[in-house]
Amino acid sequence: MDTAPLRVTIDGETHAFPAGLTALQALRTLGRALPTLCHDDRLTPTGQCWSCAVEVSPARGLPFRPRPACREPLREGCEIRSGGAALDAFRRQMFEQLAERVAPAELERFPDKPLHCELLRHGIAARAPAAGTAPVDASHPHIRVDMNRCIGCLRCVRICDDLQGESVWRAVGNGADLRVVTAGEVPLADSACVGCGACVDTCPTAALTDARAWREPAATAWTRTVCPYCAVGCELEVGVADGRIVAARPALDGPANQGHLCAKGRYAQGYVDAPDRVTAPRLRRNGRWESAGWEEAIACAADGLRRIVAAHGPDAVGVLGSARATNEENYLAQKFARVVLGTNNVDCCARVCHTPSAVALGRMLGAGAATNSFDDIERAACFLVVGANPLENHPVAGARIRQRVRRGARLIVVDPRRTALAAIADVHLPLRPGTDVALLNALAHVLFAEDLLDRDFLAARVDGVEAFAAHVAPWTPERAAGLCGVPPEAIRAAARLYARARPAMCLHGLGLTEHVQGTEGVMALIDLALLTGQIGRPGAGVNPLRGQNNVQGAALMGCEPGSLTGGARLADARDRFAAVWGVAPPATPGLNLLGMLDAARAGRLKALYVIGYDVLASLADARVAAAALARLELVIVQDLFLNETARAFGHVFLPAVSSFEKDGTFTSSERRVQRVRRVLAPRGAALDDAQILCRLAAALGHGASFAQPQAEAVWDEVRRLWPAAAGLSYARLQTRGLQWPCVDAGDPGTAVLHVERFAHGARAVLAPIDPRADDERADADYPFLLGTGRHLHAFNVGTMTGRTPQQALRPTDTLDMHPYDARQLGLGDGMPVRVESRHGDAVLPLRVTDAVAPGRLFATFHDPVRAVNRLTGPRRDTITDTPDYKVTAVRVRPA
Ligand SMILES: Nc1nc2c(c(=O)[nH]1)N[C@H]1C(S)=C(S)[C@@H](COP(=O)(O)OP(=O)(O)OC[C@H]3O[C@@H](n4cnc5c(=O)[nH]c(N)nc54)[C@H](O)[C@@H]3O)O[C@H]1N2
Ligand SMILES: Nc1nc2c(c(=O)[nH]1)N[C@H]1C(S)=C(S)[C@@H](COP(=O)(O)OP(=O)(O)OC[C@H]3O[C@@H](n4cnc5c(=O)[nH]c(N)nc54)[C@H](O)[C@@H]3O)O[C@H]1N2
Ligand code: SF4
Ligand code: SF4
Ligand SMILES: [Mo]
Numbered sequence: 001m002d003t004a005p006l007r008v009t010i011d012g013e014t015h016a017f018p019a020g021l022t023a024l025q026a027l028r029t030l031g032r033a034l035p036t037l038c039h040d041d042r043l044t045p046t047g048q049c050w051s052c053a054v055e056v057s058p059a060r061g062l063p064f065r066p067r068p069a070c071r072e073p074l075r076e077g078c079e080i081r082s083g084g085a086a087l088d089a090f091r092r093q094m095f096e097q098l099a100e101r102v103a104p105a106e107l108e109r110f111p112d113k114p115l116h117c118e119l120l121r122h123g124i125a126a127r128a129p130a131a132g133t134a135p136v137d138a139s140h141p142h143i144r145v146d147m148n149r150c151i152g153c154l155r156c157v158r159i160c161d162d163l164q165g166e167s168v169w170r171a172v173g174n175g176a177d178l179r180v181v182t183a184g185e186v187p188l189a190d191s192a193c194v195g196c197g198a199c200v201d202t203c204p205t206a207a208l209t210d211a212r213a214w215r216e217p218a219a220t221a222w223t224r225t226v227c228p229y230c231a232v233g234c235e236l237e238v239g240v241a242d243g244r245i246v247a248a249r250p251a252l253d254g255p256a257n258q259g260h261l262c263a264k265g266r267y268a269q270g271y272v273d274a275p276d277r278v279t280a281p282r283l284r285r286n287g288r289w290e291s292a293g294w295e296e297a298i299a300c301a302a303d304g305l306r307r308i309v310a311a312h313g314p315d316a317v318g319v320l321g322s323a324r325a326t327n328e329e330n331y332l333a334q335k336f337a338r339v340v341l342g343t344n345n346v347d348c349c350a351r352v353c354h355t356p357s358a359v360a361l362g363r364m365l366g367a368g369a370a371t372n373s374f375d376d377i378e379r380a381a382c383f384l385v386v387g388a389n390p391l392e393n394h395p396v397a398g399a400r401i402r403q404r405v406r407r408g409a410r411l412i413v414v415d416p417r418r419t420a421l422a423a424i425a426d427v428h429l430p431l432r433p434g435t436d437v438a439l440l441n442a443l444a445h446v447l448f449a450e451d452l453l454d455r456d457f458l459a460a461r462v463d464g465v466e467a468f469a470a471h472v473a474p475w476t477p478e479r480a481a482g483l484c485g486v487p488p489e490a491i492r493a494a495a496r497l498y499a500r501a502r503p504a505m506c507l508h509g510l511g512l513t514e515h516v517q518g519t520e521g522v523m524a525l526i527d528l529a530l531l532t533g534q535i536g537r538p539g540a541g542v543n544p545l546r547g548q549n550n551v552q553g554a555a556l557m558g559c560e561p562g563s564l565t566g567g568a569r570l571a572d573a574r575d576r577f578a579a580v581w582g583v584a585p586p587a588t589p590g591l592n593l594l595g596m597l598d599a600a601r602a603g604r605l606k607a608l609y610v611i612g613y614d615v616l617a618s619l620a621d622a623r624v625a626a627a628a629l630a631r632l633e634l635v636i637v638q639d640l641f642l643n644e645t646a647r648a649f650g651h652v653f654l655p656a657v658s659s660f661e662k663d664g665t666f667t668s669s670e671r672r673v674q675r676v677r678r679v680l681a682p683r684g685a686a687l688d689d690a691q692i693l694c695r696l697a698a699a700l701g702h703g704a705s706f707a708q709p710q711a712e713a714v715w716d717e718v719r720r721l722w723p724a725a726a727g728l729s730y731a732r733l734q735t736r737g738l739q740w741p742c743v744d745a746g747d748p749g750t751a752v753l754h755v756e757r758f759a760h761g762a763r764a765v766l767a768p769i770d771p772r773a774d775d776e777r778a779d780a781d782y783p784f785l786l787g788t789g790r791h792l793h794a795f796n797v798g799t800m801t802g803r804t805p806q807q808a809l810r811p812t813d814t815l816d817m818h819p820y821d822a823r824q825l826g827l828g829d830g831m832p833v834r835v836e837s838r839h840g841d842a843v844l845p846l847r848v849t850d851a852v853a854p855g856r857l858f859a860t861f862h863d864p865v866r867a868v869n870r871l872t873g874p875r876r877d878t879i880t881d882t883p884d885y886k887v888t889a890v891r892v893r894p895a
Contacts, residue, residue, distance in 0.1 A: 009060075009079040023054055023080055024069040032082055034069055035091065035118050037098075038153035040202045041252065042163055042259045045070035049153055051094060051118075055081040066090075095124050101149055102126035106206040109218065114204035115151065139189035141805035142211055142267045143200055149207040152178045156199035156208055163260050165402045168193045180207075194395070194792060195263035195809060201249055211805075212267070216246035223679045224251055226666050226737075227265035228324065228659045229795050231546035232256050232374070232397045233668025233737070234265050238660065238679045245269045245660065245680065255737060256374045256668060262395035264795060264806060272658050272680065274803040277640055279684025282653040289642070289653065294685065294695070301609075301652045302699035304634040305341065308606045314342035314586070318596035318605055321348040321559030322612025322638075322689065323551035325656070326664025326676055328714035329689035330550070331565060332706065333611055334558035336693050337590075339583045340702045344570065344590030345605070348559035349613050350551050351593045352620075355880045356513040357544035358555065360522035364530075364767060366760025368567060369552060371541030371753045372505065373670045373739065377401055379539030382410040382501030384494075386436065386525060387511015387886075391420045392792040394545045394669070401507070410501050412494045414439065415511055416787060417816075417858055418851045427494045430853055431484040433787050434887040437517050437771040439491065440524035442480030445472040446495035447531050453499075454533030461758070462530050464766040471768035483771070499532045503539035510789065513544070514885040516774055518877035523767040530764055536754040546669035548796070549659070553667030557718065561590035566722030580721055582705055593619075594881040597628040607634035610645060611689055612656065617644040617797040617864040620872035620883035623840050638692060643799055644864045655686040662688040664711040665733065667740075671750070673728050674737030690714060774887065776875055778855070782838065782889035784821070786857040788872060789886075794862035802863070813866045814847035815892070816858040822848045825892060832895040835859070837888050840870030843895045857890065 005016040008026065017026050022045065027034060038049035047068030055064040056072060057079040064081060081087070095118050107116050107126040119126060132148020157169040157180065168191050172179050182191040200208045219239025227234040235254030239247035248266050252259040271277070281297030282289045292300070308316050319337040321330040330348065337346035350358065362368030377383075377400045390398030398421065405411045405424060413422040414429045414436065422428040431439050447453055448469050458465050477488035498504050506529055512521045526535075526542050534540040546552050558565040564573050570589055578584035591599055597619070599605035608615075608629070619625040629635065629649040637646035638654040646653055659666075660679040667673050682688070687695075690709040697706035708714060712730045719726050724741035727749070732738060738749035758764050778785050793810040795801045815833055827833060829848040834841060835857075844859055844866055852858050861868040875884040 006074050006076045008074050008077070011080070011082055017074055019074075021074050022070060023056065023067070023072040023074060024052055026074055027054070027069060027082055034082065035114065036070060037114055037151065037204050038155060039070040040155055040159065042202070043155065043158050044162070046154070047071040051091060053087060053090065055084065055087065092122060095119055095122055098151055099124050099127050101128055101151055101205065103128040103130050103149070103206070105130060106149065109213070110206050110209065113206060116205070137187050138211065139187035140193065140195065140211065141808040142195045142197060142263060143188060143193070144209050144211045144214060145188055146207055146209075147180060149205045150180050151205055152180065153204060154180070155202040155204065156180060159198045159202045162403070163399065164194065164196050164198050165399050165406070166192050166194055169199060195267065196261060196395070197263065197266040198260060210247060210267075213247065216244070217241040219247045223677050225660065225677045225679055226549065226674045227261070228549055228800070229264045229268070230394055231549060231551060231669040232394050233549070233666065233670070233672055233674055234261050234396050235674065235737075236261055236265055238269070240679060243681060244273060255672060256670065257396045260396050260399065263793065263809070264801060268801050268804040268806045269660065270805065271640070271800040271803040272660055272683070274641075277683060278642055278653060278655045279686045281655060281685070284651050294687070297652060297654060298695050298699050301636050301654065301696055304636075304651070305607060305609070306700060308634060309341060312606050315345055315590070316604065316606040317341050317343055317609070318345040318347075318591060318607070319609045320593065320611060320613050320615070321346065321554045321557070323349050323548035323554045324612045324659070325554070325689045326550065326659070326662065326711065327553040327557050327667060327673070327718065328664045328711045329611075329693065330554040330557035330559050331714060331718050332690050332693040332709075334560075334565070335581065336697055336706070338585040339581050339705060340697045340700050342586055344561050344586050344588065345596060346559050346590060347561055347593040347596070348551070348554040349548070349593070349618070350555040350560075351880065352514070352618065352882055353510055353547045353551065354513055354544045355555065356518035356877055356882050357508070357522050359880055360519050360526060361542065362567065364523060364526050364764055365754055365758045367753055369671050369753070370543040370546070370669055371535060372538070372543055373751045374400065375751065376505060376539045376541070377404050380404065380409055380503055380505040381539065382412070382497055382504035384412045384414070384498050384504060384506045385421060386414040386506065386508040387513070388507055388509025388545050389415070389419045389421070389789065390507065390545055393509065393790050395792060397545065410497050412497055416853065416856055426497060427490055429484070429486045429490055429494060431486050433785055433856065434515055434774055435484040435771065436512055436515070436521045437524050437769050438475070438480045438483045439486070440521070440528060441472050441475035441769070441771070442477045442491050443495045443498070443528055444468070444531060445475040446477060446492050447499055447528070448472060450496065452495060453531050457533030458531070461763055462766060463763045468527065468766035468768050498528065498534070502534075503537055504532070504534045505540055506534070506542045507545055508543070509545050511886060513877070514882055515887065516875050516877060516884050517769070517772055518882045519879035520769045524769045527766050530766060536752065536756070538752055541752070544669070550666040552669065552671070553665070556667065561592050561595075564721075565718060566724060568721075577721060580717065592881055594876060594883070597625055600631050601628040603631060606632060607636070608632055609636040609638070611638045614643040614797045614799060614864070615645050616648055618861070618869065620869055620885055621839055621874045622867060622869040624874060638689060640686075641799055644797070654692050655684070656692065657682045657686045657688050661686070662711070665715060668737070671739045672737040673725070673733060673740060675730070675733045772878070774875075776873060776884070776887050776889055778889045782891050784855060784857050784890050784892060786835065786837070786859060786871060786888045786890045787886045788859050788861050788868055790862070791860050794860065796862065797864055798862040813844055813860040813863045813868060815844040816847045816849050816852045817892070818850055818852050818854040818856070819848050820854045822846065827892070827894065833892050834895045835871055835890050835892050837871040837873065837890045839873040839888070842866055842868055842870050844868070857892070
């Protein structure tokens with residue numbers, strides 16, 4: 001490839017440019033901005049509007065011709081004129097004409113819209129009447145549509161197709177009759193729109209605007225931070241006016257999101273100022289919550305903890321860190337448990353989602369985290385998606401996967417439901433829930449039977465091949481098909497696709513991990529990657545799609561009963577931690593979350609300190625969880641809201657601030673540590689989790705080792721204890737998040753793990769896994785298998801999204817049932833139905849859909865009032881105790 005710089009003359013001066021730029025990009029490097037009404041860097045340029053026109057001559061002496069700069073490639077020796085009388089007059093005339101479409105008030109309200117910028121710059125008055133002839137579509141809670149303002153640039157159509165992939169917008173007619181409409185010309189709220197706001201973000205006029213922009217003042221300051229919801233880790237800029245969040249937009253160079261967001265990241269910040277946000281400490285007295293001052297609340301919490309530790313020992317207390325809080329705060333939470341209380345009873349809600357992934361990856365490969373990066377999506381030739389629904393649960397990564405598939409990558413989806421990704425898969429394996437191990441064994445069988453192994457990779461890096469071959473020999477696709485309920489030929493087709501496409505990337509979710517065999521399921525998936533050598537290279541690997549914004553960080557900081565910060569094993573690292581802490585962490589591993597609740601039920605655990613985690617609403621087998629919580633003498637809840645746990649069982653409530661009100665870092669699914677920045681002043685008397693922990697530690701006599709709640713100082717202590725993060729200074733994170741391992745200031749971070757050797761430094765050993773018999777089966781009394789999970793618009797137990805306009809997009813949890821079953825039971829769409837399991841019951845509105853197979857059901861768990869976890873039962877992963885949320889036998893009748 002010729003990479004010699006090009007010599008180009010621009011406005012009379014000759015410059016050298018790297019090859020491959022457009023005239024527009026070259027002009028920008030010289031600081032010369034051109035109007036770009038139909039272009040946005042996230043789109044392929046079309047050159048349709050000509051607002052960026054320049055005059056180009058192919059070589060000195062040849063005539064100049066007008067060209068749209070956005071799609072004019074630079075050529076050696078060419079000459080470009082970016083301005084001049086003719087061009088200026090042409091542009092002015094274009095803007096004069098377009099001013100007919102702009103109303104004066106809108107020009108004022110949206111001065112940053114690209115067309116409006118040009119009118120303001122040229123001093124051209126907006127001339128449209130305030131109300132146009134076409135009706136405004138205000139049906140959508142986030143997006144206002146006023147096509148009277150449309151200039152037909154088609155940016156919305158293209159961004160919806162090319163970035164989000166939903167194709168909501170269509171152009172009909174042409175020339176002066178061109179109109180932009182939703183597919184089917186339905187109101188936006190009834191269209192396929194997912195509310196990501198990309199069209200609003202790109203629209204150069206007031207045709208597409210944020211609905212809230214009409215209620216709120218314009219932002220006066222913008223701060224860059226990280227989305228508080230899922231672990232994709234999208235970076236966004238948050239706009240503030242009068243001390244409130246009024247807008248948000250994607251960071252164009254956010255490493256994971258690259259200028260995109262989902263509806264939650266873009267529009268769901270309203271919980272910060274929800275009317276029922278609790279911003280002063282509370283104490284429960286005589287059964288009722290009463291407001292208290294900080295001193296009193298801290299003293300009350302400290303006295304209670306002191307009393308219980310004195311009477312029953314430190315292991316009578318448990319601490320739960322928060323997957324929603326920062327790394328720094330979680331580090332302090334586990335240090336508090338170990339140093340102040342003297343117990344390893346510390347965990348977080350990684351326990352209920354991807355601890356199985358962390359354990360399986362850690363054991364087999366030496367690092368308990370995703371092997372690759374989101375950027376590898378564009379490098380993958382094939383995806384094997386197991387038990388994950390990224391278009392809803394990791395929407396920005398999901399959109400990237402879908403775009404890559406549309407551009408030719410192959411796709412295998414293993415999911416009992418026909419998710420939106422399954423619907424476009426080359427092979428969808430709608431297996432019987434809980435049978436992944438049998439299926440993965442059969443896929444491995446095919447790899448041996450059809451010689452699809454990467455023999456060189458196995459010889460160089462993997463042990464246990466012969467034993468593993470013997471293990472999978474009996475696992476023919478025919479045998480697995482019987483158990484899993486998928487055709488043997490589909491299993492063969494999937495194995496061939498995955499092995500032959502290079503590189504192929506595994507992405508997995510809770511459909512694999514939240515099972516009795518959760519950890520073993522992930523191990524069986526790692527086996528496939530090892531057998532085919534689809535690991536240790538870009539575009540490949542085994543990648544858990546982690547849950548909350550900082551769930552990986554919370555566990556890695558040491559909110560984990562068996563390991564310390566950075567995943568250091570208790571047995572190996574106590575002295576090293578003692579040197580920094582002044583106190584050695586206790587020697588025996590603590591109780592995990594499930595163990596804590598078991599101990600509470602047995603009367604051995606007396607106190608629980610719960611930070612940013614609604615245990616009662618989210619834990620499986622809710623009645624039993626409630627019985628356990630009810631026996632505790634002291635429950636301290638530190639949250640933004642009186643969540644279900646606090647409401648039912650809290651004694652002390654310590655009001656924390658949201659991520660928009662503090663500084664720190666989150667660690668995303670791709671191991672990227674990113675800076676979270678304070679956007680707003682803390683509400684009321686609420687404090688950040690770090691300050692609360694430090695105050696509580698001081699009240700318990702440990703002020704000296706908790707003297708420093710400032711995020712950067714805490715992070716520097718983390719870096720001293722975690723060698724793989726030593727290079728991640730705040731100074732370096734200022735400009736861009738970096739991926740651990742990052743060992744020193746010169747280390748660029750690690751995009752792909754296990755490239756030359758596995759993280760444990762040894763050869764990987766294949767793990768033969770046998771499916772276990774599962775006692776949760778459908779029978780005559782409980783004929784359906786219910787799985788639970790999520791939908792796009794709500795997040796977990798709905799504490800945050802439920803207090804935003806997201807709620808309008810999908811107001812309730814539902815029970816999804818196949819039309820055949822609904823007909824058999826005489827049930828109709830929308831009907832309230834009573835669902836009963838062997839563990840409890842719940843009432844849900846029915847949603848009739850063929851995305852679930854007959855005999856199977858799916859329910860979301862986003863509304864604590866619906867309490868779907870009264871249905872789920874006590875079965876747990878045999879290795880990590882992760883509850884099985886995915887298989888519950890139930891029956892259904894009209895409510
Ligand atoms: N919109 C939204 N996004 C979220 C969240 C949210 O609540 N809402 N929560 C966040 C959190 S905490 C997490 S952990 C992630 C979770 O993200 P995902 O892992 O995608 O979560 P789920 O929807 O619980 O389950 C994924 C899929 O597993 C399938 N499944 C069920 N049983 C089985 C099985 O036996 N085998 C297989 N192979 N598949 C099965 C389900 O049909 C479902 O489509 O999402 C995060 N992102
Ligand atoms: N049936 C069923 N149940 C499930 C699952 C399932 O698939 N099916 N999935 C499980 C999974 S994977 C998960 S992760 C859990 C999630 O369960 P939770 O972790 O309980 O759910 P979240 O909605 O993430 O709630 C987090 C809490 O943190 C608070 N919060 C937010 N930011 C901060 C902060 O900065 N500081 C503090 N102190 N608090 C903060 C919020 O107000 C909220 O109360 O649910 C589990 N439950
Ligand atoms: S609605 Fe906006 S983005 Fe879409 S074509 Fe019209 S002006 Fe362009
Ligand atoms: S994909 Fe996840 S991180 Fe990105 S905006 Fe949506 S919820 Fe936030
Ligand atoms: Mo999760």
